[in-house]
Amino acid sequence: MGLAMKQLIVTGAKQAEFEDVQAPRCDADGVLVQARVTAISTGTELRVFRAIPVDDEGRYLHERVPFVLPAENGYSMVGDVIETGPEVEGVSVGDRVFLPAAHRQVAAMAASQVTPLPESVPDDEAVLLSILEVAHRALRDGEPPPGGNVVIVGQGVIGLSALAYCVAFGLRTAVVDLEPTRLEIARQMGADLAVSPADDDCQGQVLDLFDSEGADVAFEAGSNWTTIRTAMELTRTDGRVVIVSRHTLQPDFNPFGQGFLGKRLSLVTTYGYPPGGSRWDQRASVALTVDLLARGRLPVRPMLTHRFAWHELPEVYARLDQGDRTIVGAVLDWSHDNP
Numbered sequence: 001m002g003l004a005m006k007q008l009i010v011t012g013a014k015q016a017e018f019e020d021v022q023a024p025r026c027d028a029d030g031v032l033v034q035a036r037v038t039a040i041s042t043g044t045e046l047r048v049f050r051a052i053p054v055d056d057e058g059r060y061l062h063e064r065v066p067f068v069l070p071a072e073n074g075y076s077m078v079g080d081v082i083e084t085g086p087e088v089e090g091v092s093v094g095d096r097v098f099l100p101a102a103h104r105q106v107a108a109m110a111a112s113q114v115t116p117l118p119e120s121v122p123d124d125e126a127v128l129l130s131i132l133e134v135a136h137r138a139l140r141d142g143e144p145p146p147g148g149n150v151v152i153v154g155q156g157v158i159g160l161s162a163l164a165y166c167v168a169f170g171l172r173t174a175v176v177d178l179e180p181t182r183l184e185i186a187r188q189m190g191a192d193l194a195v196s197p198a199d200d201d202c203q204g205q206v207l208d209l210f211d212s213e214g215a216d217v218a219f220e221a222g223s224n225w226t227t228i229r230t231a232m233e234l235t236r237t238d239g240r241v242v243i244v245s246r247h248t249l250q251p252d253f254n255p256f257g258q259g260f261l262g263k264r265l266s267l268v269t270t271y272g273y274p275p276g277g278s279r280w281d282q283r284a285s286v287a288l289t290v291d292l293l294a295r296g297r298l299p300v301r302p303m304l305t306h307r308f309a310w311h312e313l314p315e316v317y318a319r320l321d322q323g324d325r326t327i328v329g330a331v332l333d334w335s336h337d338n339p
Contacts, residue, residue, distance in 0.1 A: 005105035008313055009070040013051035014321060016073070016314040024108035031091055031111050032083040035334040038103045038310070039076035039127040042320055042327065043156055043223055043245060048073050049317045052248055063271065072102035078117065078127045079107070079334075091116065098129045103313060105334060115286055121293045124307070124331045125300055128161070132289055132298070134244065135161035135221075140280055141270040142217040142242040144171055151175070151206060151215040153231045154222030155182040157329055158244055160303045162219050163189055168297045174206045174215070176230060179325045188302035197230055206234050219244055225251045232260055240266045303329040309336040
């Protein structure tokens with residue numbers, strides 16, 4: 001296209017800025033999409049903003065992405081298709097789509113990676129699709145039984161997304177978080193119990209909800225070892241603990257010591273989709289989430305706490321880095337003119 005556009009880059013630890021770059025070219029099997037909104041995945045993007053690698057050796061920025069700065073950040077966009085390649089079928093100019101793109105004004109993507117959106121799903125809910133899918137995959141890896149008891153430790157965007165599916169699927173659910181604002185959001189979304197781990201009777205309240213038993217499945221979405229320990233403590237004997245969040249610190253307790261080994265817990269990590277053709281591969285999983293959103297079955301609206309102009313993103317990162325936990329579901333509006 002030859003046109004200039006804005007793109008967010010992380011240039012170093014706690015340094016982010018927008019730069020002017022040339023808009024990308026459209027591949028034969030791809031599309032170009034002009035952003036309407038992008039969403040902030042607060043946990044992952046804050047780690048990248050802080051320039052923290054995912055491995056001890058400092059080689060990787062993401063699971064399979066080498067640690068190289070400057071780097072783009074983000075993976076959630078809703079926008080309008082402005083160009084398609086000659087080999088593309090099923091997506092047309094003017095379509096509104098979701099795509100796992102970084103914070104940028106125009107994104108190029110293979111047509112197979114974009115998801116057309118029904119009119120009934122608003123932009124600010126649709127842009128959560130990748131974030132929601134992290135939790136959706138975790139729930140399927142956790143395999144909670146029908147009518148089962150679930151506890152979610154950590155109520156950031158991933159933990160709240162897991163709660164949304166639990167409510168949609170009719171599971172009895174307790175959530176645990178230190179931040180009162182996030183606990184109130186969880187209540188609005190339909191949690192049966194929302195409690196702080198600082199409460200003296202936190203464990204007792206969870207056990208009361210679960211008929212004096214622990215959770216069948218616990219989901220840890222707090223990115224620290226304290227939340228893993230809490231999840232293990234609140235899970236019943238022979239239960240399952242699913243580690244949803246990325247961990248970059250070493251454990252500060254013995255997860256196989258007294259009080260844990262005898263519970264015969266299964267600790268499960270979750271990441272990505274099963275191979276294509278599996279019952280809940282990426283295609284089927286995303287299609288279900290879009291359908292649930294379209295029918296109003298996923299109660300995600302309360303988790304949308306902030307809307308910013310795109311150029312405010314570096315300041316938002318700084319607020320997150322300084323510990324502002326009131327920012328949960330944050331959407332960037334790309335309709336604003338340059339500052």
